[in-house]
Amino acid sequence: MAADAEGRTEDPTSKKLSDARSKGQIPRSRELSTMMVLVGGGLGFLLYGHYLATAMFGMLKNALTLEREDAFDISRMFVQMESALDAIAWPVLAINIVLLIFAVIGNIAIGGYNFSAKAMRPKFSKMNPITGFKRIFGIQGLVELVKSIAKVAVVVISAYVCFKMFYQELLHINVESMPGGLFKALEIMIWVFLILSASLIVITLIDVPYQIYNHNEQLKMTKQEVKDEHKNAEGDPLIKGKIRQAMFKASQRRMLQEVPKADVVVTNPTHFAVALKYDPLGTGAPMLVAKGVDEMAGHIRDIATAHEVPILTAPMLARAIYYTTEFEEEIPEKLFAAVAQVLAYVFALRDYKKGKVKKRPKQFRSSNLPIPPDMYY
Incomplete structure (x- = not known):
């Protein structure tokens, strides 16, 4: 296949199909459209042909029946014409409505409804004789042949079948009285037309799957095109990585700005550092305002030291808070008791330094913190 020769082995993506649709490139079957129009016309004549034939017979009878006074009345011709048009208007309208419905269905049955201004623009490439010869003598031309x-x-086989079906009736038409013979002939003509039109269903059942397959083949993509499209849709991984890096650095700057407002910094003591803030008058739990590992943890400790924020060493608690809590989130409920002991020590130490209490709080020991086993990291 041409698609394989050019490396176009991948099915078209939804974006490729959408772009093709906007350009008017959708699967269409001319055989389906033609068959539906012919069958619709045949059914229309089968349903309303009798009324049309009766109206036309009456129109012809009135036109050939001439009274003596009509020969001297100039306006009589216009009256006859108006009467004839009124008689055939409704049957003709009904037949055309049936024809229109089948024509619309035939055009939108595959591919659906689509209006594309791009498809209406003139394409001078279609006027290229070389391209025309390629279409004629290429695979598409062979398929059309x-x-x-x-x-x-x-159609020939169907015509032969029709001839065999209506042979006896055709032989006896001449013995029928008028207008019965005429109506009978018209009925046979309509049935023959409908059967010949319906015989094209065989061609349509082959052409519709082929057109869908051919449309898909024409839109197939190379693996590189699929990758490029995905990259354009999702964004260049390199650019996305830089954006994430910039957002991470911005988040780090925000966290470092919040460290001076923290009540305590809990460390690992060197690899992890988390800064906590708690409002005793508020209703919320202690909140994480900064966290980091290695270099970032060092920055948090340095800023805390510069702004006299207490730094406590509690390795298990520092790791638990780091892995379970994000920036500006409240700590998990399972760590409430452990953090409460840390804050109680910090607040007691603060009151001692301010002279509010005379007794210095006992040395802080992280081994006494009640940390649940499932919070060990």
Whole structure:
């Protein structure tokens, strides 16, 4: 296949199909459209042809019946014309409505409804004789030739079947009285037309799947095109990485700005550092205002030291808070008791330094913190 030769082995993506649709490139079957129009016309004549034939017979009878006074009345011709048009208007309208419905269905049955201004623009490439010869003598031209031969064969066979079906009736039409013979002939013509039109269903059942397949083949993509499209849709991984890096640095700057407002910094003591803030008058739990590992943890400790924020060493608690809590989130409920002991020590130490209490709080020991086993990290 041409798609394989050019490396186009991947099915078209939804974006490729959408772009093609906006350009008017959708699967269409001319055989389906033609068949539906012919069948619709045949059904329209079958349903309303009798009324049309009766109206036309009456129109012809009135036109050939001439009274003596009508020969001297100039306006009589216009009255006859108006009467004839009124008689055939409704049958003709009904037949055209049926024809229109089938024509619309035939055009939107595959591919659906689509209006594209781009498809209406003139394409001078279609006027290129070389391109035209390629279409004629290419695979598409060969397919059209095979379809034409198949249509002729199907119609000829169907015509022979119709001849055998209506042979006896055709032989006896001449013995019927008028206008019965005329109506009978018209009925046979309509049935023959409908059967010949319906015979094209065989061609349509082959052409519709082929057109869908051919449309998909024409829109197939190379693996590189799929990657490029995905990159354009999702964004260049390199650019996305830089954006994430910039956002991470911005988040780090925000956290470092919050460290001076923290009540305590809990460390690992060197690899992890988390800064906590608690409002005793508020209703919320202690909140994480900064966290980091290694270099970031060092920055948090340095800023805390510069702004006299207490730094406590509690390795298990520092790791638990780091892995379970994000920036500006409240700590998990399972760590409330452990953090409460840390804050109680910090607040007691603060009151001692301010002279509010005379007794210095006992040395802080992280081994006594009640940290649940499932919070060990």
